[in-house]
Amino acid sequence: MKDHGKKGGKRRGDRDEYDELEVWVPPAEEKGKPRQRLTLLAVKDDRMKVGDDELSLIIEVTYSADGEMHCEVCQTTECIHCGYAWGIRDRYTGNPHHSKPNSKP
Structure with missing residues (x-):
């Protein structure tokens, strides 16, 4: 990694654990x-x-x-990204996340 003259020598986007992921600008x-x-x-x-x-x-x-959202970066089902995805799914499908897919009310 290049030293950009800041403390620690890394920029915000230069995190080692995320090297293979796409960068969002x-x-x-x-x-x-x-x-x-x-x-x-x-x-x-x-x-x-x-x-x-x-x-x-x-x-x-x-x-x-099985009705769970899974975040590929956080490796969990309980992060901010999963919560956001549930909100999008609920908004556009009308299917609240507390019910399993294809379940009857």
């Missing part, structure tokens, strides 16, 4: 608008790509057959 901020950390980038079948402005990464979240 957020759009320029507009004056007077609050900063949005997460942005939905793509949805395909059981996967979502979410841009994380704080980590400067594109995060892939998958929805499994």
Whole structure:
């Protein structure tokens, strides 16, 4: 890694554990608008790509057959990325996340 003249010698996007992941470059901020950390980038079948402005990464979240969201970066089902993905799924499918897929009310 290059030394950029800052303490520690690494920039925010130069984290070793994320080297193989895509880097998210957020759009320029507009004056007077609050900063949005997460942005939905793509949805395909059981996967979502979410841009994380704080980590400067594109995060892939998958929805499994057993009704769980799984974050590929955090390696958990209980992170901010999974929560955001649940909100997107609930908003656009009308299926609240507390019910299993294909379950009857």
